[in-house]
Amino acid sequence: MTGRPVPAVLPASLRVRLGLVAALAALVAAVLGVRYAGDSGPGAVDARIGAAVDGVGPPWRYAALATDFLGEPGGAAALVVAVVTGCLLLRRPRAAVVAVAGTGLAVGAATLLKSLVGRTIHDGSLSYPSGHTAFLTALALVVALLATGRLALGRAAGTSVVLAAALVAGAAMGWAQVALGAHYATDVLGGWCTALAVTPATAWLVDRVADRSADWRVGVGRREHDR
Secondary structure, eight states, rough: OOOOOOOOOSSSHHHHHHHHHHHHHHHHHHHHHHTTTTTTTHHHHHOOOOOTTOOOOOOHHHHHHHHHHTTTTTHHHHHHHHHHHHHTTOHEEEEEEEEHHHHHHHHHHHHHHHHHOEEEETTEEEESSSSSHHHHHHHHHHHHHHHHHTOOOOHHHHHHHHHHHHHHHHHHHHHHHTTTTTSOOOHHHHHHHHHHHHHHHHHHHHHHHHHHHHHHHHHHHHHHOOO
């Protein structure tokens, strides 16, 4: 043991702000879920956005397919392995845990919501919220939190970086899903909000468990030293 404290995944300066963001995101995801529960068609907003981007041709369709692959099992696994490897090389084991747990819980929450909401698209496939969008947004949040900690960014800058990363990732995957006709726009928003609600909470929980475990080990070490 080196005795050096292990850096938190969720910096203390961002906990309150990201906690509020997570609560708001959870509320939006729930409201949208109630609004579109049992639906099998697009809403007014979905129809307008879908008409603008659905059915894009080359080269944009290739870009959409490549982005979509990042949310498929093979692409998602490769991304998670890459991020976990980077976290371990940077000696950020907590971030590695959140990369796995955060993305897994975000996708799991999206899958559960799909069954509860029951919104369908095309041939009856469950569509709300978008699991692809939830995954990529959650992973982007982990990477942004890692960068924020490494660069020791302040509250304003750190919050901006984290939310910008979530927005870029969510927008990219969301565009791909709508362009390929796999999801409605509101499904994408629901997936984005799901990741925003789940990932900061997961990071906070990992930090709390790790801190308590570290305190326990220190206490045990002191008691053994005093014997």
